[in-house]
Amino acid sequence: MFNKILIANRGEIAIRIIRACRELGVKTVAVYSDADRRSLHVAMADEAYHIGPPAPAESYLVIEKIIDAIKRSGAEAIHPGYGFLSENYAFANICEKEGVVFIGPTSEAIRLMGDKVTARKIAQETKVPLVPGSEGAVSDVEAEVIAKRINYPVMVKASAGGGGKGMRLVRKEEDFKSSLRMARSEARTAFGDESVYIEKFIERPRHVEIQIIGDSYGKVLHLFERECSVQRRHQKVIEESPSPAISDATRKKMGEVAVRVAKAVSYRGAGTIEFILDQNGNFYFLEMNTRIQVEHPVTEMVTGFDIVKWMIKIASGEKLPFSQDDLSIKGHALECRVYAEDPEKNFLPSPGKIEYLRTPSGPGVRDDSSIYNGYEVTPFYDPMLSKLIVWGERREEAIKRMSAALQEYIVLGVRTNIGFLGRTMENEEFIRGEIDTGFIERHPELLPPSLEDVKPALIAAALAMRNSTQEIDTSKQAPLSNWKLLGRKLAVSRGPLI
Amino acid sequence: MFNKILIANRGEIAIRIIRACRELGVKTVAVYSDADRRSLHVAMADEAYHIGPPAPAESYLVIEKIIDAIKRSGAEAIHPGYGFLSENYAFANICEKEGVVFIGPTSEAIRLMGDKVTARKIAQETKVPLVPGSEGAVSDVEAEVIAKRINYPVMVKASAGGGGKGMRLVRKEEDFKSSLRMARSEARTAFGDESVYIEKFIERPRHVEIQIIGDSYGKVLHLFERECSVQRRHQKVIEESPSPAISDATRKKMGEVAVRVAKAVSYRGAGTIEFILDQNGNFYFLEMNTRIQVEHPVTEMVTGFDIVKWMIKIASGEKLPFSQDDLSIKGHALECRVYAEDPEKNFLPSPGKIEYLRTPSGPGVRDDSSIYNGYEVTPFYDPMLSKLIVWGERREEAIKRMSAALQEYIVLGVRTNIGFLGRTMENEEFIRGEIDTGFIERHPELLPPSLEDVKPALIAAALAMRNSTQEIDTSKQAPLSNWKLLGRKLAVSRGPLI
């Protein structure tokens, strides 16, 4: 095992890795920008090096600064976490050349899977299903043949496209010709290029992914799936394992397929193969993430497999002692990402100082976070405050536990999506597992608070106003002593809400 | 399911029950003494009723006050937690008569198992092993026969005894007669009664207990064992499951025996059969606890069985849908009880205000507590601050995780046993599982802090002194802004410790 590992990351994932290292008896080295001097990962690590200004481009993304910190600290290995340099094959390559162990796959595997076209090709070669469609641009005649073959509905998409322009959904054969014409015309206007390609349109797609783990000796196992369909603006919000949508047969097949892709690039460490799942249970390769995922805890909760610890063990040369049959899912786990954002204002980030924090606890509850009373949520980094993860014997139990845990959460100073998450846990469609990537858009009613709590909140506000007046009046009072309204009476005038 | 449950308890177990109720959609009613108005169980419950002065004898133990709160709130059932009225059969009986569901066994089962003599008799009738010895007082001749039969070493104990007087350990047959004589003589002097009884002496006894759960339809299952050998003054400190000391065969036998005892009293709800385990794997019935145990979380962590939720479900009439074969142990769980006490001063309780608190978190870590920044640890109740529970794939992993979690704990304002617990996790004997009820006494070196941390602590103290001076000098400073010593130099003069 390594003596010392540098963690080229910040926030909750840096803390997650520090915890894994502490359990393994490995010393940790933190790096931090000016904005992170007061961050917990710095105080929790055994060593800490400053690497520059707050902007990631000037600190966490600067390869030379990370390499310099590795050399100064004498760390033998580097864990990239997620984001930042985690999928930068050039960085992994420099580490390899410098003789520093990169805790993750080889730079070659990162390079291959990082390029979407290459990744698709690898998937195709290993007989992994891809979303049916044309291979690149097509003529009018080819287009219609392919559309017929892959079956309607289909999408016509501008090859040079983006932003929805030159894109047409075609549901019936009779509409194809005119839609194709319009798409080409739009594409010509928007991009000066009328070439289009054809793709099967997936209705109500679900996002399901397979966690895989490989060692340096050719063994690759999968740790089953995670369903991450509840998203806003392609950002995952709620994840779970197992998926409520797939059968045991599909689970097995997806796992096998994922292992096949990973083996094709001699994959080492933890990785994720992302799939789109349609309403009939067909799944299609989307991409591979060659790093630890934000949502890895749900897999840890149901399998008992400590992914982060095993990444480190594998990087230090340990063999995976399990076979696929040793692994199984027990119960159900859910993760809610708590963001500093305002669901009512289109999930606008809400940076600021956390003036007060109470976090949930109890059986089956795990809160992976890096925040504290007084923590400053800066605009420089991702506004995720915490990952709240729960385990339950069954999905319904996990949902109720999440709901109860969210009730315990209190954050003052910044806006959060906690209320939205809580209402989602009580939504009938969500409870029935009827989720897809359009879930949040379809449920705007979950965004604002229900108004039934306005009145008690109002009473609390009035009591607080009254309390602060009292505190000024009674200056002899000790700072933490309390006043009592016991026996006093209260009245509220009819507000506009009754 | 019930609509509303009253919780006749306080502290972490009241919160544990509130969390279970929230998941079940059941409303909760808290009761509180004057000392508990600011306790978390009051703020977390849906209703709260005041029941008197701080002393338990004037509040939590007053049956009429609890019954009155039940009536005022309209609660349909009452959960007694542990301690207080939980094993008071008169209270359970009153509940039965008042038509309030007592979440636990029948008052009759509590009465039978609460009386030590009756409990032993039931154990004997159900062929549960008891510590070998005489049945009551014996003559000199009988004594020697029995001693020979149960095999040396044996204890000679004064029937009227206590406090070690009139007690003799006899290791060899040739010493028996003289020891017996001395014991009788001591007993006569001390108690005016020279009768003695004979009991097998258990060397390095371990405390192992079986968790059982029964429903109202005659089904009783066991949830395997917990080892609770690490104790101080008969107070459990560290608990784990499974026990590192017993074989699968013993586990099975202990479980069957425990179920037999429970069935003998038609046991309903959660209960625990405590055994003494000797160094050869023989176990002997000690007593039955007819309530939820403090250490129930270790069982929940390894079985995935939510004991508190099932207690409530069973009380509301649900059947246990499992069979014994559906239950199994996965991984290993440990619990450390964090007490406000001073290990260096013979574990003297350390009441006071918690001036600052940081609690551990992360994968496999559960902290069941009721404390917070500013919480007042009063002398009225148990000084337990929290139960820190961890799960790991194997025992060694759980120990390392506990060690890492303890490192994250910070408590200022009161003394705690956290350092002692941390050192225990690094003790070779503990790591090898060589524990028994004499473990703590045998390891006084674990009590005081190792002095290697004195110097960094000293530097921290000096920096704090310097910081506070600075704060007065720079009166313009915002309250939470920080000062930096960046670039400043520090020197320590040789203290007496080098």
Next chain:
Amino acid sequence: MMYTFKFQGDTYKINLEEEGEKTEVEISASGDSTKPDFSSGKSIPIEFQKIDESFYSIIVDGRSIGVGILKKGKKVEVFLGGDLYEFESISDREREKAKGVISGVQEIKSPMPSRVVKILKSNEDVVKEGEGIIVIEAMKMESELKSPIEGKVKEVKVKEGDAVESGTVLVMISSE
């Protein structure tokens, strides 16, 4: 004493009175035992207890509420059931003032520390209420700030690329 709060455009009044005084009462025990029902007319006692820094326990006739409260000047943030309610306390004088019509010059301020990405309007441009005026970027996300009134752009006080603090005035719009 009467407290007046603004919340999402509405004005709420709440009266807290001492025991013994004659009070107009509108809180009562009701069927739902979780939350007090604040609509019927019975006089009931309230207990308000600080637990730690910002966590409070309110007991209303047996019903218990645990709530996070933060008072910043005239603003009171209340965190209850996962949601943050931002109330603005209004003194009597301010309520008088609020009755006067809004006019004159309105400022568009940066809601958080951010960078100016794009300025959509120039000086003297006529703008409608709700029309996009300026785009800022923070936390890797762009947001368009809109005009609160119909009027004319009086002054653009920043340029594209500027880093601005929370509260910085970016553009001034005149109602005339």
Next chain:
Amino acid sequence: MMYTFKFQGDTYKINLEEEGEKTEVEISASGDSTKPDFSSGKSIPIEFQKIDESFYSIIVDGRSIGVGILKKGKKVEVFLGGDLYEFESISDREREKAKGVISGVQEIKSPMPSRVVKILKSNEDVVKEGEGIIVIEAMKMESELKSPIEGKVKEVKVKEGDAVESGTVLVMISSE
């Protein structure tokens, strides 16, 4: 500056000095990377940062320590590695006093910006060591300032109700 602490009967001295000054140094980077070794002789920079209420981050030449610190008057509680260390700070004056050398005129100064609430002694009053001389109020809290020595009140330099700055001399006591 030199700080002196009592801990479990022993006395410890620690010297914190500003950069640039010549210092007697005893902290150095060493083999064990977790905890700085405080016994050899190299001058190294220290960074001390408050994280929240009582949690601090100390970085000593790359080595990081997270520590809980609570200062109550002359007592400093430090929580590190699961253990609570209770240090008692001893001021220079106390050490001097212990040696029996303090005499002459002592000044009682205001420790912070405050208001004089009450003057308990007049000129020429005989006072004992530790006897209350003057009461000031700051941050809604009253504090009584005591005489550091036995002697006679030489001069009261303020009157009740005065607002005084940090460091203002309030009363002079002569040991005569």
